[in-house]
Amino acid sequence: MTTSLHRETKASWRRSGYLLAIATALAVLLSVGVSAAGKGKKASDQAKQAESASEPDAASAAKPDTVRIIIQTVPPRRARVKWGRKSLGVIPTPSPLVVVRPRDSGPLDLVIRAAGFLPVHTRAYTFTDSRVAVKLTSLSDKSKLFGYREEPAPSPDGGVPAEPATTP
């Protein structure tokens, strides 16, 4: 599979404008924060606006053959991005990592690793230009994640299963 990748340099990122960076950060903070926590309507509306502003219309007339996938973390950290065995590079904080892929060439299953944080498995799509803003969770905050479960205390009865609590 041909891969066309490039990292934007700091200079070119500046040229592309700080406005985009601000919009990106806003979208990241709102979309990840809000959807993960399932909070209020106002915030979700703002996130929707930010995302719809950042995602081009799927039905736009002239589409280039490639799509740009902008990858960054929240909080911004230097993080390595891998696609299977292939390293796509390191996010050059504060700039994002920009990946260029053939349009509609299938998704990318990515693993993002930053020192002091749990690795994150995520996915990027190639149907249109997109932004992948990944929330990082520090090792000490593991218990705050959905799916974390406390192990039951050692059973005094030697592990004999309890009877179902609700048996109508």
Added chain:
Amino acid sequence: MKFVLTRFAAFLLLGSLGCHAGPPAPPSTTPPGMLPTAASNSKPRPDSATGTRTAGTSAAPTATAQRTRDENQAIVIHDGKENWIDAEAAARSGYTIIDFSDDWTPFIFTTQKGPDGTDLPNRYRRVFIGLANDTLDEDGEPLPAGEKNYLELYGIPPSFGVLRQRFLANRQQTCHASISQEKLEEVETIAYVAPDKLKAADRKTERLGRELESARAKSKAASLAELAQKNPSLAAKVKTYERRVAEKAAMTEVEKRLACEGMFKKRERHRTGVYDDAMRLAVRRFQQKNMIYESNYLRSKTMDALARPPLANDYLAFMRVLRERVVDAAGVVEDGTVDGKSGSPTYTGESGKPVQVRNLVDELTKSAAEQLGLDTQEGALDFLKRHKAADFKHMRVAVPLPALPEYYGPNMDLSIVIDRGDVWYDLPWDANGVRHPQPRRHYPSFRLYLKYNGQRTLLARWRTTIGGWRAEQASDGYEYFRYKGSDVGSRVIRNVVAGPVWIAPESTPIRSLLKMKDVRGSWQRVVNYDELGPGYLSAYGLVAGYFVQPGRNGRPDWDNGIRAHGSSNYLSIYSSEGYSHGCHRLPNHLAIRLYSFILRHRPMRVLGDQGMGFARQFLAKDDVYEIRLPSRGYSYELDPPLPVEVLQGDIKGTLKTPVMTYVQKPGTVYPGPPPPVHASDDGKAGGSPSGKSESEE
């Protein structure tokens, strides 16, 4: 979830305000009285006596002199000869244009037009085409060379290009000659023997053989059959022994056949004579290839297909593919499933006489096959041989199909009734975890009705699912059982989503949200997007209709998460113990037919791709997994919505209302009592109207 619900509602609202695409294009098969007034004199005419157009008397539109084979042309057979004609002219003349191209998708996945005439593409269309052509995998990534998808069983029939390759390859293969059809036909099924019990089973058969041989010698019988006659007390043993011997012999032929068809994969090591995982997977591939709805064992339909010559199976596949193309071209759904002991139901036609509901699916397919000379295996093979692979890039054919019934039109008064059948609310196991049977005589059924001439007529009836006891993850991170029932009462389908995405609620067990995948040479755990969709394996299958209670006085619709959707889990539909999480499942190909039919015969708007920026993280061991969904699917809005009535069914057992709390799984150690059921999920179980969640199946 509230966030998602708000967003989805906003998208729907946006779509309903701004994306009016007008009524759908009518089917190319036009009902009597609606034939276009073509200038051509060669227009096929309806036979007023029979209500059909007779193919034999139809003169084909003039064939173009130059045989330019592009997408504007179609093949027409006249006097046994193929000609390429202008497809639009043929359609105007009353011919039905059947898409034979490799780029075909069912109606629901085609690129529709927006209100301003712009294309509204469906994200899944490319993947559907890639899967049908063996060029892409379920994620839309290139399929390794030589790999086959075999997804007809899951609603994605192979393209004619793929069938052409299959036919031509099987015509030349020689390994089939070494397979004994006789030995395969000698058994109806082959009993499953677990690999670790095979040696013991073989020893038992040998012992039985020695015992019977000794008895035969003593009684001076010429054969075991004669022994059974002479000594009836040994008849059962003789029968058992002979069946086991025949099954062993047939098993050898099955292995040869599956190997001959390339069903074994190199990485899956098979031990000869053993029904191991490699064998099970090979049988599953064979069943998928031949659209056999059976569990992955050597049961009767599977054995029948294994005993048939490969080309005979190929021809059956060819006819199934042709059927889906004809159904799509003609926009019909009546498939004979309404026929009872006294034949098919009737309705009173405009003439005042009773008219039977026809099996249009079979009738039109047969007609097309006959007219195209594809009604025999040899005819199909000839057709595929005389056309190059490149011909199927744009191939379309024009045939004068029998006229559709008089009730056909762009605004048919359709409705759905779901009968839940026999319903059990009792726990299916006791405190010790021992399961108790909950037999059902009446299974859930899905019925499509038409109101015409003041009568309600049944057009199609299919088996479906209702909810039952399912595992669910509670807020303490542990799995419990919970009764997830199917709502009863009046609903409507306002939105139909092609390539729907299932947003797994937080109560979904994490183990089902992960899978192993080869990501560019690295075997790693990833989010199980197969389950989320869009895709044939999605929890919502390839298409879903969303049940809602219409909002009144300015209130939004109430959505309790119940859908009628396609499913690849056909055993949940057809097995006696199959249940859903509350939704009504149909095999994907039937769901596609159903919703394609509804969308083409009811007023609707194309809302198009429902983009969203959903992301949610969860922890599994020491890694974080992020579900990232860019789209909700491709939406159509029915206006007016389609009425649905869900009948209560017959409540069996002791409990007459469903249990609304979590129930601990027998054998699992929990840290404490079950937490309360998630408030937003209340409405999911058993028709409680208290919830208002966007939770899904």
